[in-house]
Amino acid sequence: MAHPLPKIPTGISGFDELSHGGLPQHRTTLLKGGPGSGKTVFALQSLVNAVRKRQEPGIFVAFEESTSQLIANASSFDWGLPALAKNKLFFLDAKLSPEVVQSGEFDLSGMLAILKAKKEEIGAKWIVFDGIDVLLTLLQNPVAEMREIYRIRDWLAENDVSAAIITAKMDGDGSGIVNYGFLQFMVDCVIRFERRLEHGVALHRIEITKYRGSDFVAGEYPVSFGPSGLEVGAPEPAEIRQIASGERASAGFERLDTMLGGGLFRGSSTLITGVPGTSKTTLAGKFAEAACRRGERTLFVSFDESADRIARNLTSVGIQLKKHIKSGLLRMYSGRTESIGAEDHLLKLKALIREHHPRCMVIDPISAIAKTGGLAAARAVANRFIYLAKDEKITVMVTAINEGDEPENEATDLQISTIADTWIHLSYLIRSGERNRALTIIKSRGTWHSNQVRELVLSNAGPMLADVYTAGGEVLMGTLRWEKENEERAKTTHRRAEFDHKRGELQAAETDTQVRIKALQQDLARQRAELAMYSSDNQARIVSSSDREKELRRIRSADPAGRASGSSGNSGKRNQKGARDAR
Amino acid sequence: MRAKKAKSSRSGPAVTAVVVMRLYIADAAPNSIKAIANLEAICKEHLPGAFKLEIIDVLEFPLRALADGILVTPSLAKVSPSPAAKIIGNLSDRSNVLHALGIKV
Numbered sequence: 296m297a298h299p300l301p302k303i304p305t306g307i308s309g310f311d312e313l314s315h316g317g318l319p320q321h322r323t324t325l326l327k328g329g330p331g332s333g334k335t336v337f338a339l340q341s342l343v344n345a346v347r348k349r350q351e352p353g354i355f356v357a358f359e360e361s362t363s364q365l366i367a368n369a370s371s372f373d374w375g376l377p378a379l380a381k382n383k384l385f386f387l388d389a390k391l392s393p394e395v396v397q398s399g400e401f402d403l404s405g406m407l408a409i410l411k412a413k414k415e416e417i418g419a420k421w422i423v424f425d426g427i428d429v430l431l432t433l434l435q436n437p438v439a440e441m442r443e444i445y446r447i448r449d450w451l452a453e454n455d456v457s458a459a460i461i462t463a464k465m466d467g468d469g470s471g472i473v474n475y476g477f478l479q480f481m482v483d484c485v486i487r488f489e490r491r492l493e494h495g496v497a498l499h500r501i502e503i504t505k506y507r508g509s510d511f512v513a514g515e516y517p518v519s520f521g522p523s524g525l526e527v528g529a530p531e532p533a534e535i536r537q538i539a540s541g542e543r544a545s546a547g548f549e550r551l552d553t554m555l556g557g558g559l560f561r562g563s564s565t566l567i568t569g570v571p572g573t574s575k576t577t578l579a580g581k582f583a584e585a586a587c588r589r590g591e592r593t594l595f596v597s598f599d600e601s602a603d604r605i606a607r608n609l610t611s612v613g614i615q616l617k618k619h620i621k622s623g624l625l626r627m628y629s630g631r632t633e634s635i636g637a638e639d640h641l642l643k644l645k646a647l648i649r650e651h652h653p654r655c656m657v658i659d660p661i662s663a664i665a666k667t668g669g670l671a672a673a674r675a676v677a678n679r680f681i682y683l684a685k686d687e688k689i690t691v692m693v694t695a696i697n698e699g700d701e702p703e704n705e706a707t708d709l710q711i712s713t714i715a716d717t718w719i720h721l722s723y724l725i726r727s728g729e730r731n732r733a734l735t736i737i738k739s740r741g742t743w744h745s746n747q748v749r750e751l752v753l754s755n756a757g758p759m760l761a762d763v764y765t766a767g768g769e770v771l772m773g774t775l776r777w778e779k780e781n782e783e784r785a786k787t788t789h790r791r792a793e794f795d796h797k798r799g800e801l802q803a804a805e806t807d808t809q810v811r812i813k814a815l816q817q818d819l820a821r822q823r824a825e826l827a828m829y830s831s832d833n834q835a836r837i838v839s840s841s842d843r844e845k846e847l848r849r850i851r852s853a854d855p856a857g858r859a860s861g862s863s864g865n866s867g868k869r870n871q872k873g874a875r876d877a878r
Numbered sequence: 879m880r881a882k883k884a885k886s887s888r889s890g891p892a893v894t895a896v897v898v899m900r901l902y903i904a905d906a907a908p909n910s911i912k913a914i915a916n917l918e919a920i921c922k923e924h925l926p927g928a929f930k931l932e933i934i935d936v937l938e939f940p941l942r943a944l945a946d947g948i949l950v951t952p953s954l955a956k957v958s959p960s961p962a963a964k965i966i967g968n969l970s971d972r973s974n975v976l977h978a979l980g981i982k983v
Contacts, residue, residue, distance in 0.1 A: 387949075389949050391949065391966070395964045395965070395966055396965045396974050396975075396977070396978040397965070397966050397974070398965050398966070398968070398972075398978075399909070399912070399913075399968035399971055400967055400968050401909055401950040401951060401952060401953070401966050401968065402904065402907060403951075404904035404905075404907050404936075404951055405904045405936035405937070405940075405943060405949070406950055408937045409940040409948075411940065412940035412944070413940075413944065430949075433966075
């Protein structure tokens with residue numbers, strides 16, 4: 296498109312993404328939908344955002360509700376509406392009192408003159424006609440109704456406005472109130488609102504059905520209401536841009552960290568699954584406690600059980616949360632799952648995150664959000680929550696109850712096991728008439744992790760993982776493990792005694808040998824002395840005997856060479872050999 | 879502001895109190911012109927000389943109309959005697975008007 300249509304953001308989270316920028320600027324937008332579908336909130340919120348974010352005053356013409364009622368209703372949102380209504384926003388009470396008598400046809404030229412005057416007075420840029428159908432039906436004349444709609448359109452064209460919103464009660468295809476079909480052709484943008492019941496829970500949906508000169512995200516999207524107003528669950532951006540942290544945070548206690556190759560990655564998500572009673576909450580509580588001990592802000596969200604009771608129950612397994620609640624480090628929130636849709640849960644979680652700014656977070660159990668109002672919605676919400684936590688770099692641990700105990704069934708209804716980074720499964724192993732808790736790490740992305748099934752033992756010192764004893768290819772648990780431990784202990788004692796005994800023996804032998812060495816050395820010394828004595832005696836004798844020979848030779852004048860004659864050993868050997876061969 | 883004030887008539891029923899009314903119109907819009915004509919006819923017939931009528935052009939005095947709680951045009955407000963009443967439309971349905979003004983036929 297050469298000239299993209301100028302748009303003006305509504306500031307409504309999610310909607311500006313769906314519409315690729317907001318409402319068409321200087322144009323009219325129609326919000327249609329049944330009663331209680333969120334049209335008025337959407338219109339009012341856009342107006343409030345225009346004032347708060349761009350200092351653009353606005354006019355709200357209320358045909359359906361009295362303005363005091365409207366302001367009172369909207370004051371539950373954190374918009375500061377009563378203050379804005381004093382100078383920046385003008386509310387025209389266009390609700391006819393029941394005492395008003397009608398006699399013949401009327402038109403809106405007077406009202407538009409009033410609005411023009413007011414618009415100039417406060418410099419209004421935005422205008423909302425809320426529930427215009429209420430007034431127009433009084434005309435009881437389709438032609439007259441159309442004429443008045445065109446009158447409004449012309450007025451809007453003449454009076455420069457940033458954006459105009461008209462809301463009207465119509466059902467999905469615009470056929471409910473027969474005469475307003477043409478409204479859709481007149482305006483540049485049509486947004487359909489719907490409120491419907493699914494499994495007894497009200498779900499709100501929004502859809503852009505028309506946007507002249509612009510593309511938009513087609514399809515129906517969930518709408519939820521929270522303390523800051525309405526929010527549209529726009530689809531997540533296709534590209535995921537999260538920075539993976541290499542930093543680790545403790546999963547709660549040392550042995551579990553060891554199994555996880557050093558703890559959980561910061562900003563990662565961990566799913567703990569298990570049937571009821573497998574101490575999912577305990578693990579989550581331990582994780583929260585460890586985070587608090589590191590001085591990190593932590594948020595613990597539970598469902599259908601009071602925070603106080605959870606804190607008390609965890610005390611029995613040595614997890615102390617109350618002091619961290621007192622210090623403000625830990626925020627515990629307990630929500631009700633009855634008659635509140637998954638979208639509303641998400642909104643509440645978002646609000647809690649904004650309030651508390653946690654670094655670590657627990658949701659126990661996240662499967663509670665699927666309790667009411669449609670599984671598809673709950674799945675989407677669970678996914679969005681995990682992504683939200685990732686975006687906020689919160690290390691999150693969620694628990695989910697699953698039915699049955701087969702690993703194949705571990706994939707929870709919410710299907711978050713695929714997006715969670717780490718998945719810990721808790722189960723009961725029944726062996727030898729005992730039920731023991733077993734912990735398995737099914738996956739842990741990007742890190743080494745133990746593949747061993749470990750026994751989870753709860754005591755008043757907290758949860759811990761027992762030493763591993765395997766027998767016959769199985770990890771021993773409970774009594775079997777205890778027996779094995781005792782056996783090991785007995786063996787150790789026995790081995791130690793044996794060892795001590797052997798060492799004593801060896802030491803004695805050594806001493807004995809040393810004693811013998813000493814005696815032998817003494818013998819040796821004596822023998823050496825003797826030998827030395829003997830040698831020197833012999834020397835003296837040799838010397839004296841050779842002197843004597845010399846003396847004899849000198850006396851007899853003999854030739855000394857005669858002494859060598861008997862030394863020809865070689866010839867003797869040869870003779871010996873020859874004699875052997877001859878034999 | 880265009881204002882018409884009718885003089886009380888000597889020949890009318892003496893017991894009738896003067897009815898004070900305001901008619902809000904949008905300049906020469908068709909419905910506004912019809913309303914003036916219809917109201918004048920009603921007054922002539924049923925309130926001869928016993929009414930006070932002020933006609934206010936909303937296009938000219940929008941903030942006055944706003945202060946008076948006027949929304950659509952034409953609108954007729956009966957100020958006194960009480961009870962006050964408000965009638966919207968071009969006053970073509972005469973019986974509705976008479977009833978709202980408290981005039982017994």
